Amino acid sequence: MTRRVIENVHMGNTWSSWAGCAEAVLRAAGLYDGDTTELMGQTGCAFHFQINPGVCPSSVTEFPWNDFPVYALDLLGVDSEAVQISPPGMLREPAMRARAVARIKASIDGGIPAIVWAPTPVLEFGVLHGYDDADAAFDVTAYGAPGSEPDPLLYENLGRGEVAILFYQIVHGREPVDLSQSRRRALELCVQLWKPSPSHPGRGQSGYSVWLDALRREDFVPFGVAYNTTVYADAKRHAQKYLERLVDEKAFAGLEPARDAYATVASKLARVAELIPFRGPASKVEKTALPEAISLLAQSAEHEARARTAIERMLAC
DSSP: OOEEEOOOOOOOSSSOHHHHHHHHHHHHTTOOOSOHHHHHHHTSGGGOOBOOGGGOGGGGGOSOTTTHHHHHHHTTTEEEEEEEEOSSOOTTHHHHHHHHHHHHHHHHHTTOOEEEEOSSSSSSEEEEEEEETTTTEEEEEOOOSTTOOOOOEEGGGTTOSSSOOEEEEEEEEEOOOOHHHHHHHHHHHHHHHHSOBTTBTTBTHHHHHHHHHHHHHTOSOHHHHHHHHHHHHHHHHHHHHHHHHHHHTTOSTTOHHHHHHHHHHHHHHHHHHHHSOOBTBTOOOOGGGHHHHHHHHHHHHHHHHHHHHHHHHHHHO
């Protein structure tokens, strides 16, 4: 029986789980030596913003899983592929799972962990970085309670969590890319992700409307409100730091207004996160916190719109 383990796999310093997994995979494989902010910015993940009805906690992972993760890594020069199979119960599901297990093991044999959906009870992305054929299980690294160690994931349970989706992303390698071109394309993606999409209602600018409407009507999932607030406060902090870096490096002219607007957005969402702290399933939204939270979110919507407009204006020049 074969046993393989890739050591020193650590999640990125972000609440955006796919980005944190991507950093863990690339760094463990020796394919990335930048920081979390650069990865969040250059892949466009810092600019992803989606709010589903009721401010559902699923909002933060609402993006095309087959496309966005592959395009995001491509902006780093990373060649990868993503496979998503859902819903469960397909006649060929056992064969698809067996093929996924074999491909993930082959990637680990090659020194590259794999990104998968929900390898633990936490409904977020995680990383498989080892396997043991004797136990028919993968070693898991994922976000969770501080100090907790994820249980191994049985091969047969891959893609069979509470939200049963068989998703895995395999990285093949990395080639150098033109940094300026990559950063520009990431900013183009930033503009694209801000525009409403019929196939993704609640994306970008329209997300604030969904969020504010839910809070004003007091029709929301408290856990979702707290979680979305924490995740997006973190993402917009990375967006502000990334734009600040581009300005300091004089990478593009005219990004100062976007940098300043994102600094304001990050500050206001950080305050909302204080008003509505994330405490896991025990999260609550106190009624007394709603007026200030609504006001801060409405202001954030205006400032982020200015930031994205400034970025679009810069790209047009």
